[in-house]
Amino acid sequence: xxxxxxxxxxxxxxxxxxxxxxxxxxxxxxxxxxxxxxxxxxxxxxxxxxxxxxxxxxxxxxxxxxxxxxxxxxxxxxxxxxxxxxxxxxxxxxxxxxxxxxxxxxxxxxxxxxxxxxxxxxxxxxxxxxxxxxxxxxxxxxxxxxxxxxxxxxxxxxxxxxxxxxxxxxxxxxxxxxxxxxxxxxxxxxxxxxxxxxxxxxxxxxxxxxxxxxxxxxxxxxxxxxxxxxxxxxxxxxxxxxxxxxxxxxxxxxxxxxxxxxxxxxxxxxxxxxxxxxxxxx
Amino acid sequence: xxxxxxxxxxxxxxxxxxxxxxxxxxxxxxxxxxxxxxxxxxxxxxxxxxxxxxxxxxxxxxxxxxxxxxxxxxxxxxxxxxxxxxxxxxxxxxxxxxxxxxxxxxxxxxxxxxxxxxxxxxxxxxxxxxxxxxxxxxxxxxxxxxxxxxxxxxxxxxxxxxxxxxxxxxxxxxxxxxxxxxxxxxxxxxxxxxxxxxxxxxxxxxxxxxxxxxxxxxxxxxxxxxxxxxxxxxxxxxxxxxxxxxxxxxxxxxxxxxxxxxxxxxxxxxxxxxxxxxxxxxxxxxxxxxxxxxxxxxxxxxxxxx
Numbered sequence: 001x002x003x004x005x006x007x008x009x010x011x012x013x014x015x016x017x018x019x020x021x022x023x024x025x026x027x028x029x030x031x032x033x034x035x036x037x038x039x040x041x042x043x044x045x046x047x048x049x050x051x052x053x054x055x056x057x058x059x060x061x062x063x064x065x066x067x068x069x070x071x072x073x074x075x076x077x078x079x080x081x082x083x084x085x086x087x088x089x090x091x092x093x094x095x096x097x098x099x100x101x102x103x104x105x106x107x108x109x110x111x112x113x114x115x116x117x118x119x120x121x122x123x124x125x126x127x128x129x130x131x132x133x134x135x136x137x138x139x140x141x142x143x144x145x146x147x148x149x150x151x152x153x154x155x156x157x158x159x160x161x162x163x164x165x166x167x168x169x170x171x172x173x174x175x176x177x178x179x180x181x182x183x184x185x186x187x188x189x190x191x192x193x194x195x196x197x198x199x200x201x202x203x204x205x206x207x208x209x210x211x212x213x214x215x216x217x218x219x220x221x222x223x224x225x226x227x228x229x230x231x232x233x234x235x236x237x238x239x240x241x242x243x244x245x246x247x248x249x250x251x252x253x254x255x256x257x258x259x260x261x262x263x264x265x266x267x268x269x270x271x272x273x274x275x276x277x278x279x280x281x282x
Numbered sequence: 283x284x285x286x287x288x289x290x291x292x293x294x295x296x297x298x299x300x301x302x303x304x305x306x307x308x309x310x311x312x313x314x315x316x317x318x319x320x321x322x323x324x325x326x327x328x329x330x331x332x333x334x335x336x337x338x339x340x341x342x343x344x345x346x347x348x349x350x351x352x353x354x355x356x357x358x359x360x361x362x363x364x365x366x367x368x369x370x371x372x373x374x375x376x377x378x379x380x381x382x383x384x385x386x387x388x389x390x391x392x393x394x395x396x397x398x399x400x401x402x403x404x405x406x407x408x409x410x411x412x413x414x415x416x417x418x419x420x421x422x423x424x425x426x427x428x429x430x431x432x433x434x435x436x437x438x439x440x441x442x443x444x445x446x447x448x449x450x451x452x453x454x455x456x457x458x459x460x461x462x463x464x465x466x467x468x469x470x471x472x473x474x475x476x477x478x479x480x481x482x483x484x485x486x487x488x489x490x491x492x493x494x495x496x497x498x499x500x501x502x503x504x505x506x507x508x509x510x511x512x513x514x515x516x517x518x519x520x521x522x523x524x525x526x527x528x529x530x531x532x533x534x535x536x537x538x539x540x541x542x543x544x545x546x547x548x549x550x551x552x553x554x555x556x557x558x559x560x561x562x563x564x565x566x567x568x569x570x571x572x573x574x575x576x577x578x579x580x581x582x583x584x585x586x587x588x
Binding site: 015018019021022025026029030031032035036049050052053092095096098099100103104105106109111112113114115116117118120121122124125126127128129130133149152153155156159183184185209212213214215216219220230231233234237238246249250252253254256257260261263264265268271272 | 299300301302303304306307309310311313314317318319321322324325328382385386388390391396397398399400401402403404405406407408409410411412413414415417418420426428429432433436463467471520523524526527530531534542543546547550556559560562563564566567570571574575578579581582
């Protein structure tokens with residue numbers, strides 16, 4: 001008896017088994033989301049860990065409104081940090097990537113490698129002097145200080161994304177512009193920038209996500225006035241939090257994640273490309 | 283004639299045409315030079331200073347602190363925890379990611395949706411997901427079990443219930459679970475792209491030679507993917523050595539899940555000991571550098587050859 005084979009050389013049972021395993025992992029991956037969502041919509045008296053697997057008997061948004069009150073200051077700071085930081089990052093990355101792919105100078109490879117190492121360093125290894133430096137230039141504890149740190153340490157990944165993207169633009173296009181008398185900046189403006197849309201999208205999304213989710217820089221360099229939502233969340237719902245209101249905690253965690261989740265769901269394609277860029281040759 | 287006409291201007295330009303490029307990148311070069319390399323240098327200086335409080339002067343202790351650290355009660359445990367975490371996290375994310383990619387390689391209905399689900403944890407912070415993981419991995423005893431232990435109990439899998447990250451011996455293995463959850467989708471995406479770049483002819487040739495589907499993967503597909511595996515190992519490895527948010531969100535500064543990144547934080551903010559904080563940070567940097575530098579050099583070089 002012959003088994004029916006799918007084009008890929010896989011039997012029908014094989015395909016069903018694969019699908020079943022993949023679906024099982026979908027369930028596993030979504031367990032934390034399920035708990036977050038159902039608990040966040042429970043009224044306080046229902047929000048108990050012992051009953052957290054069950055759906056709310058009475059749906060309530062009280063957890064969400066309490067979370068909003070607690071976190072709105074942090075959310076505003078996060079918006080300021082992530083929006084301004086990602087825009088500056090993208091502009092810098094675009095210019096650097098352009099030069100390192102199309103207007104190379106002697107030693108460009110060395111510079112690029114030295115940049116890339118900056119992407120991997122544990123930021124703890126610069127944190128003590130960085131905090132001192134920001135104090136010296138009076139940016140300690142300010143939003144601008146946090147943005148500065150994000151932008152500087154974001155230079156490597158942004159340069160990498162743009163450089164890898166610009167390598168695919170044919171050199172002849174630049175050469176043609178040059179023959180027409182365009183200098184470096186004119187060629188950038190008229191040839192390179194108009195086709196840079198996807199790389200800007202990837203970089204903006206990538207930087208927005210990592211700045212929004214950052215905890216390390218914020219906790220070392222921030223102050224109560226400038227704390228982004230991650231630090232606020234960790235203070236109110238983290239391991240050291242005193243008051244335990246599970247519905248508020250879970251709603252806070254969701255609220256703090258919504259912006260990046262939305263970006264991911266709406267623009268996931270670009271998010272993926274950013275991930276791949278992080279793997280250099282992946 | 284044309285060549286003669288064309289050559290001169292090109293050569294003329296070649297002499298200085300790179301200068302504007304260098305100028306345009308120079309702000310970034312200065313920034314990276316100062317903020318990455320300058321501050322690393324300064325941090326090393328602090329590590330060698332013997333400055334164990336915030337008021338005394340910077341001295342020079344000849345690197346004694348790098349040795350003394352090992353006599354501190356919390357440090358060897360932090361290193362061990364980081365190693366256990368790294369082993370479980372890297373192996374777990376790599377195997378699960380490769381397995382998911384293997385299942386999806388031939389195409390599956392609704393592939394886009396699967397990818398979205400497996401990858402979404404990367405878009406959220408551990409500070410946020412730690413809130414729920416802390417609760418899921420709650421070690422309360424059976425009679426008042428909550429979280430995953432309660433779920434196991436309901437599914438008649440009570441034997442699986444355990445102390446999770448509060449187990450003194452292997453707690454860090456449990457701590458790696460949320461990290462596997464976050465990063466395996468990324469590994470899946472890397473491998474899936476890799477699998478699909480292996481030409482179908484190669485696979486077909488192996489099949490003609492009588493290889494089974496599994497053998498095709500074992501002897502044809504995976505050997506082609508060594509660069510992908512290397513990338514994934516480096517990425518996971520350096521994340522793992524630096525793990526901070528996850529631990530802070532789930533356990534805070536408890537000694538049982540102490541790792542170098544948390545230790546740096548504690549030395550700086552709680553113990554007000556810059557020299558110790560900087561020394562631990564230097565050890566972290568060395569660990570990451572040993573892992574990453576050969577990879578970077580290899581990456582940039584092989585790309586230039588190509």
